[in-house]
Each structure stands twice: as structure tokens, then as C-alpha cells.
Amino acid sequence: MNQNEKNNPPVIWWLRRDLRLTDNDALRAAVRDGRQAIPVFIMDPALLQAKAPLRQQFLFGGLRRLDEDLRLLGSRLILRQGNPAEQLAHLLAETGASAIYAEEDYSPYARRRDAEVVARLPLRLVQGLTVFHPAALTKADNHPYVVFTPFSKAWKSLPFSFTTTGSPHPNLFAATTGLESLPLPEMRPPADFPPGEAEARRRLDRFLGGAVFEYAEGRNRLDQPGTSELSPYLRFGMLSIRAALTAALQALQRADADDRRSVETWINELIWRDFYHSILYHFPGVLKEGFQTGLRGIAWREAPADLQVWQHGETGYPVVDACMRQLAETGWMHNRGRMIAASFLAKDLLINWQEGERWFMRCLVDGEPAANNGGWQWTAGVGTDAAPYFRIFNPLLQGKKFDPEGRFVRRWLPELAHVPLTYIHNPWMMPPDVQSECGVKIGTDYPAPIVDHAIVKERVLNAYKKT
DNA sequence: TGAAATGTTGGGGCG
């Protein structure tokens, strides 16, 4: 231990879902007043048990990238495994660190975990997961907002100023020689999402350099890259939400009137993210049941075979199946697709939305309890500010509207590659001679529809009305 | 961040 460290004990910088060196307020707070930080990640069996292979690989890749970045600064990532409170206690003893700094996480599990650590150890939580702390936004009567529009108005009225920070200076990190660290796990990150801060920044720059100005329309197109595809990076904090917002506000400055609407639409999506974090913070029970008390008695169908058909993209509705196969293969699904697929499970199949929530959490690289739960509750019509129960997506119309050339469907359902455009979203209508011409026998090469939308629409309306 | 049914309007063909 050198002289400097003797006089000024280091601190632990505990990374959880803020895997970045730039624009990180937890790191900034940790190294204030000349303290040096020891970067630590703890593999928590309680989290890693959750079966989500692609997301886990993305996380592992992120740890590796972070370790590489730290090594360029003469430091490294210390990796431990086990109960966080126990591991941190060990680390404090080993290093003589005076405190632990971490970015605050608002999920129920994270809050229980952090409360346990706070009770035993000097843990300082720093806000940064969302633009504003969920507790900073409440109505005049002190109750949390449960409707998006008033929430967003209040959100926009709060002062936002944020100084972006570049790559940190090497001397911010304490020596880690002699500290034990597990070997970084092998990684096979999802092909479409190379992990790491640098990639996140590239994507942000690319998106804000072009697509964001078409976002109002482009975001709905399944067949075009109109979205930012930043969700996995925001999920693990490889990109800070405030850096994203700052960059968006800059794009707003250089946009003309028409483009401005598009940038604002994207910023609105960032507000939805804050909104759902806030809902989960104030109403942790939403992970167990629907927010609307009046809709908790819906008679969902117990239909494991149908659930599997949906999961594997074999419903016979091309746009639904394409979405589900994209999810299984890439770990990502277009937001429009998420609504279409979710509506199909909850409304057409009348299967409990929580089954879908669970499946998405297993598959999604960006899988995150607050946003995933919020999205599912919205679609099922059981959440805060939810879609009215009678708002039922028609997969055929959604397909025609948002994949007008059928390119998205053909991409993910190669068996339909030669189906003429007229039938691409309703192949079951193809006359037998057309089926043989394009080499698809419905019911053999591609499934016949699992349900008749027109019929099950009445079924779901009745099920919701009866509660 | 629906869909479908119903209502309204207005242009153009035609007697």
C-alpha cells in the first residue's frame, strides 16, 4: 500500500447495471475528494439463476469490455460471486475501503438487496438509472402519478442540467494488485448486439444523426430500421440515460419544425422508461398482479400447448410469428412487434399476460422488469394508464400497416418467401393453386391460424366484461 | 401506442 492510499483509504465502486466509465455519477461520487475507486462486480446467484441466456451473455460481454477499458487506465474489474452483502463485507476487510458507491436500482429485488447491504455496510446509493429519481415526481397530494401524460408534464417541468463526462483519468482507480478476482466468464454475445460502451455511443450517434428525425413514422415500421435499438445498452447502463437525453436535446436544437416532432416522440419514449421505473418503485406489487383491481379476476385460459405455439412462432398469423421468431433468434423485438405479439397472447389466445411477461424476460437481451411489466400490463389493459380492454390488435391489419411489402414477414418466415403480397399477411386465404405455385401448403409447410381472430375477439371482450 | 361501424361531405357521372 503506498503513502497516498494510507492517508486516503479507497472506496468500492460497486457496478450493477451501470456498466460504463463515462457519464457515471456513482463513479463520480466515489472518486470525489481524491478518493480512489476499486471497480467491483458481484455475480449474484439470485439473479444469474434466472434463465435468460442471451441477456446473460450480453452482460458477460459487457463485463469483459469494461475490464478492457479499465485495463487501459491501469486498473481492472474485480469480479466476485455470491451474496452481495457478504462479498462486499469481505472486500471492505481486504481493501480497507471506507465506503461503497453504487447507482441506485429501483426494482423490488434490488431494493431488498441494497437495504440488506445498507444495514451492515457503508453503502452510498447514487441516482442515475433514470433521469429523475422516482420519488422526485409525485402529484400535489404526494401520491405517485399513475397516468402517463400528467407524469410526462411534471417530468418536463423539472429542471434538467447534466454535465457529460469523458473517459475518466487513470489516477481515479486504486491499485488492485493482490486482490482476488474470478476469471471473467466466457462470452458469446448476441450477434446483433455487440456489448460495450463504445458500441452504445456509436449507435446513439448514428440514430441521432438520421433516423431520429423520421422517428414519428419510422418507429412503427417493422420492415425498416427506424428505432434506436439502444434498449440493451440502456438496460445495462452501457449508455447513461442522461447522456442519451442530452444528445437528444441537442438534436432537437438542430431540427426544423417537422423533424422536431420526431425527436420529441423519441424523448417521450425515454419518459415512458422513467414512468415505468416510477410505477415499479411505487407499486412493486405489479410484478405479482395487474394494477387495476377491477380486472384481477379475468378467467384466463390454461392452455400450455397454445402458449408454446405462440412462443415458437407457429400461430399461423405471419406478423405474430415473425415477431416471435425474431425474438427467439436475436433476443430483441421491435416495439410495435411487442405490442402485436402481446395483444395476440392476452387477447386472441386469452392466456394470462404474465406468461408472456415471463417469456419475454427469458428471451430479451434488454429484458428489464419495470419496462417489460409496464408494457405487458399496458397491452393487456390491466395496468396504469392502460389501453382500454376493447382495444384489440388485428394482426392482419397491423401487418398490412406496418409491414406493407411483407419484407419483415418474409425475412423471419422463409417458408413464406414466395407467397404473393396479397396473401403475405393472411396466407390461409390462398386458394390451393396459389399455394402450390408458391410452394407452401397451409397446414403443412406453414400452420393454419390457431384461432379465428373475429371469433376470439368476442371471447376476450366477454372475458373482460365479466370481471 | 385500435378496429369497425356509422355518419358526413364533396366530386363527378349521368339523365
Add this chain to the structure above:
DNA sequence: ACGCCCCAACATTTC
């Protein structure tokens, strides 16, 4: 020139 009808396009209502 005029009224009538058709019907697309758009608006409104309802679930």
C-alpha cells in the same frame, strides 16, 4: 344547368 346517385375519403362514435 341542374338534381340525383354513387362512392371514396374523411370524421365520429362505439365497443
